[in-house]
Amino acid sequence: MSSPSLEQGLSNQIADLRPTPSQLMWRRARNHRGLAIGSLIVFIVLLCGLAAPFIAPHDPYAQDLTKRLLPAVWSENGTWEHVFGTDALGRDYLSRILYGARISFLIGISAALGSCLIGAALGLLAGYYGGRVDSVVTFFVSVRLALPVVLVALATVSLFGGKLWIVVAVLSLLLWDRFAVVVRSATMQLRSQEFVVAARAMGCSTPRILLGELLPNLVGPLVVVGSLEIAHAILLESALSFLGLGVQPPTPSWGLMVAEGKGMIFFDSRLIALPGAAIALLVLGINLVGDGVRDVLAPEGKA
Amino acid sequence: MSSPILSVRNLCVTVPTPTGPLEAVRGIDLSVARGETLGIVGESGCGKSVSSLALMRLLPSFIKVDADAMELCGIELLHRTERQMADLRGDRIAMIFQEPMTALNPVLTVGRQMTETYLRHRRAGRREARERAVDLLVRVGISRAAERMKVYPHQLSGGLRQRVMIAIALLCDPDLLIADEPTTALDVTVQAQILDLLADLQRERGLAMIFISHDLGVVARVSHRVQVMFSGQTVDAGPMRELLVHPRHPYTRALLSCIPRRGQRWGKDKLGAEQEASA
Amino acid sequence: MSEAMLRLIDVSRVFQLGGGLFSQPRLLHALDGVSLDLHKGEVLALVGESGSGKSTLSRILLGLDKPTAGDVLFDGRSIRKLPRREFTQRVQPIFQDPYSSLNPRKTVRQIIEMPLILQGRHSRAERLRRVRELLDLLRMPARMLDAYPSQMSGGQRQRVAIGRALISRPEVVICDEPTSALDVSVQAQVLNLLMELRAELNLTYLFISHDLAVVEYIADRVAVMQAGKIVEIADVDGLFSRPQSDYTKNLLASALVIPEMADVEPVAGQK
Numbered sequence: 001m002s003s004p005s006l007e008q009g010l011s012n013q014i015a016d017l018r019p020t021p022s023q024l025m026w027r028r029a030r031n032h033r034g035l036a037i038g039s040l041i042v043f044i045v046l047l048c049g050l051a052a053p054f055i056a057p058h059d060p061y062a063q064d065l066t067k068r069l070l071p072a073v074w075s076e077n078g079t080w081e082h083v084f085g086t087d088a089l090g091r092d093y094l095s096r097i098l099y100g101a102r103i104s105f106l107i108g109i110s111a112a113l114g115s116c117l118i119g120a121a122l123g124l125l126a127g128y129y130g131g132r133v134d135s136v137v138t139f140f141v142s143v144r145l146a147l148p149v150v151l152v153a154l155a156t157v158s159l160f161g162g163k164l165w166i167v168v169a170v171l172s173l174l175l176w177d178r179f180a181v182v183v184r185s186a187t188m189q190l191r192s193q194e195f196v197v198a199a200r201a202m203g204c205s206t207p208r209i210l211l212g213e214l215l216p217n218l219v220g221p222l223v224v225v226g227s228l229e230i231a232h233a234i235l236l237e238s239a240l241s242f243l244g245l246g247v248q249p250p251t252p253s254w255g256l257m258v259a260e261g262k263g264m265i266f267f268d269s270r271l272i273a274l275p276g277a278a279i280a281l282l283v284l285g286i287n288l289v290g291d292g293v294r295d296v297l298a299p300e301g302k303a
Numbered sequence: 304m305s306s307p308i309l310s311v312r313n314l315c316v317t318v319p320t321p322t323g324p325l326e327a328v329r330g331i332d333l334s335v336a337r338g339e340t341l342g343i344v345g346e347s348g349c350g351k352s353v354s355s356l357a358l359m360r361l362l363p364s365f366i367k368v369d370a371d372a373m374e375l376c377g378i379e380l381l382h383r384t385e386r387q388m389a390d391l392r393g394d395r396i397a398m399i400f401q402e403p404m405t406a407l408n409p410v411l412t413v414g415r416q417m418t419e420t421y422l423r424h425r426r427a428g429r430r431e432a433r434e435r436a437v438d439l440l441v442r443v444g445i446s447r448a449a450e451r452m453k454v455y456p457h458q459l460s461g462g463l464r465q466r467v468m469i470a471i472a473l474l475c476d477p478d479l480l481i482a483d484e485p486t487t488a489l490d491v492t493v494q495a496q497i498l499d500l501l502a503d504l505q506r507e508r509g510l511a512m513i514f515i516s517h518d519l520g521v522v523a524r525v526s527h528r529v530q531v532m533f534s535g536q537t538v539d540a541g542p543m544r545e546l547l548v549h550p551r552h553p554y555t556r557a558l559l560s561c562i563p564r565r566g567q568r569w570g571k572d573k574l575g576a577e578q579e580a581s582a
Numbered sequence: 583m584s585e586a587m588l589r590l591i592d593v594s595r596v597f598q599l600g601g602g603l604f605s606q607p608r609l610l611h612a613l614d615g616v617s618l619d620l621h622k623g624e625v626l627a628l629v630g631e632s633g634s635g636k637s638t639l640s641r642i643l644l645g646l647d648k649p650t651a652g653d654v655l656f657d658g659r660s661i662r663k664l665p666r667r668e669f670t671q672r673v674q675p676i677f678q679d680p681y682s683s684l685n686p687r688k689t690v691r692q693i694i695e696m697p698l699i700l701q702g703r704h705s706r707a708e709r710l711r712r713v714r715e716l717l718d719l720l721r722m723p724a725r726m727l728d729a730y731p732s733q734m735s736g737g738q739r740q741r742v743a744i745g746r747a748l749i750s751r752p753e754v755v756i757c758d759e760p761t762s763a764l765d766v767s768v769q770a771q772v773l774n775l776l777m778e779l780r781a782e783l784n785l786t787y788l789f790i791s792h793d794l795a796v797v798e799y800i801a802d803r804v805a806v807m808q809a810g811k812i813v814e815i816a817d818v819d820g821l822f823s824r825p826q827s828d829y830t831k832n833l834l835a836s837a838l839v840i841p842e843m844a845d846v847e848p849v850a851g852q853k
Binding site: 347490495557565573 | 631765767769773794795796798800822832833837
Binding site for chain 3: 019020021193194195197198199200201202203204208213216217219
């Protein structure tokens with residue numbers, strides 16, 4: 001048995017650097033199967049949306065009444081010219097689905113960003129100041145939770161019309177509660193840490209403490225909640241569009257396409273199945289990414 | 304000296320980590336006789352707490368514990384089932400932890416926790432258990448013991464809580480008492496009282512005690528023999544007095560030189576001089 | 583006698599506990615008429631057990647809390663009137679727990695240069711130069727610049743915390759139990775480092791601790807606190823050889839220093 005020397009003890013203290021937090025995260029991320037599958041799905045759908053003008057075989061708005069309801073390539077009489085066939089107005093279905101990804105991402109991401117902004121701001125203030133500020137914010141959260149999301153969204157959109165920015169604004173104002181709750185509790189834990197006290201003692205202003213010291217520590221939870229809220233917003237947008245109160249025709253939106261196809265459900269189920277599958281696939285992918293990101297960022301919280 | 308209460312040979316504890324197995328304890332021997340206190344000293348991460356948890360078989364099952372021998376009064380500990388171990392814990396071996404608040408159940412009264420521990424291990428009536436509990440509370444220096452039985456842990460000060468922990472540990476007259484940093488969370492004046500109490504009880508009952516601490520000053524106050532641990536191994540061992548007067552291993556010397564002594568001043572007598580000399 | 587850098591005049595801090603609509607709030611006198619002078623260049627130790635008010639005192643000295651009564655003078659001026667920026671530049675803190683006093687999302691360089699950024703007078707290059715200088719002074723390798731706290735040992739973290747406190751070239755450093763979360767060998771290094779830096783940078787320390795052995799090693803004067811009051815203040819030789827108050831005597835008797843080589847008395851109370 002060789003006895004460890006004192007030098008060893010000392011060299012332990014100036015030992016080579018341990019891996020950085022980001023290196024550790026990469027290590028965990030690489031071994032996470034759900035995250036890999038989810039990111040692949042999201043990446044492909046995103047690519048389809050971004051590259052739609054280049055890869056879409058036809059103009060998604062171009063109607064051709066001579067080519068109404070052409071079948072998809074895998075059914076009888078299908079042609080490679082219209083791989084997914086055409087809709088009731090003779091528009092190329094594949095092109096519309098590719099363009100539809102843009103709308104879903106646009107609405108999902110902007111609504112999540114908007115609600116993140118509202119929720120994180122309220123949560124930070126509530127968690128940092130506590131007391132009255134906290135009571136007010138908690139009250140707002142309770143009020144928001146008491147509102148039935150779909151009904152309020154329907155009412156507002158029918159009042160102000162289905163413009164894209166209105167849909168985004170309404171969704172932002174309805175989805176911020178989870179951000180606020182998560183950020184509030186995380187901030188409360190951080191607030192009592194000595195580095196926050198140290199920053200105050202060094203003379204940091206409150207905005208600097210909130211944005212410079214606390215916010216970087218909240219990135220993890222925000223990303224996790226954010227990805228789940230993107231999926232949530234995409235689903236809500238589809239629901240609103242399906243009910244005719246979201247994105248207005250002729251914009252290619254998956255929810256709207258399902259709505260337009262519902263009359264044909266018994267004759268041509270592809271009109272509903274294809275956009276429906278697209279929605280399900282994207283939401284599944286985003287949720288997988290969200291769960292994966294949570295595991296990667298906070299492995300100890302995984303029960 | 305009589306045969307040891309506890310004898311452990313070549314204890315190894317291995318923790319699997321993503322970057323390969325980590326040997327937290329690498330072959331230590333322990334032996335404690337009746338009426339003797341063994342101090343274990345070392346800095347954080349040296350494996351002292353892990354060793355004691357391994358003795359109690361309280362480590363989670365994915366951590367591998369191995370030894371050539373691990374016996375308490377001739378009872379083999381290493382291959383006992385969890386059920387058999389649970390019968391021993393609190394009865395033959397008892398343990399006191401650093402933070403008494405987390406070791407006590409916050410929603411049960413002190414009296415309830417004490418009587419239940421006793422009834423878990425002994426055939427006795429509630430009344431007898433209660434009397435025994437009050438007796439011990441009195442013995443550990445808690446005044447108005449009968450009243451304090453009805454109190455919840457958070458209503459007691461840190462020092463009192465630690466006294467309650469000691470009383471619970473002694474309920475069933477264990478053969479071996481393991482104290483893991485029992486005074487680290489306490490104020491110095493309270494710490495001194497608790498240490499004196501432990502030393503008194505140990506002598507009075509002929510307990511075998513293992514006393515674990517990072518603080519050589521604390522260990523010196525209660526221990527007969529001491530083992531110095533460093534990165535999972537015993538680097539130095541011997542009777543307390545001898546270790547303090549003639550530390551053999553350079554690590555022990557360095558450790559001793561890092562502890563401020565009475566009358567030691569910056570500028571006259573530098574701390575950790577030994578450590579720097581050998582670095 | 584040299585001038586007083588910090589002077590506490592009859593400082594009290596009263597907390598109101600509980601107290602609802604119908605119940606009277608209970609008053610907790612965390613500080614009860616504390617007067618204390620911290621002289622330029624000295625190490626004044628503040629000793630006390632938990633609840634003695636030493637943490638409240640340090641919070642007030644750092645401007646994190648305001649006294650209910652009394653005043654604190656820094657360099658002859660009341661800290662109520664002193665600009666916050668000037669005060670924080672000249673008085674800096676070191677905290678107890680290096681595991682929570684450093685922001686886990688920032689690198690060593692970002693942590694140490696923070697006080698300079700707050701002053702807003704230094705270019706990027708100048709800040710980097712000062713941080714490098716300081717790492718040198720702290721006996722830390724330059725490759726630590728971009729390390730995160732989670733990559734470092736407790737001793738290294740506490741060095742970074744010391745670096746953050748010293749970069750603005752303060753005159754007074756309030757050390758709140760800076761070594762009580764560290765192992766003894768690391769504690770020795772950090773104490774020695776603090777004392778070397780004091781000589782090199784001409785610093786004044788207020789050193790808050792519960793550990794009498796540490797206090798005896800580094801302090802020039804010692805103030806003993808109990809229940810919000812200062813019960814005894816004396817220079818270090820006087821306090822340890824001729825303690826006046828009963829509380830100090832009790833503290834000294836309870837302190838567990840390694841017994842002198844000659845008279846090792848192994849087990850408590852064994853005669």
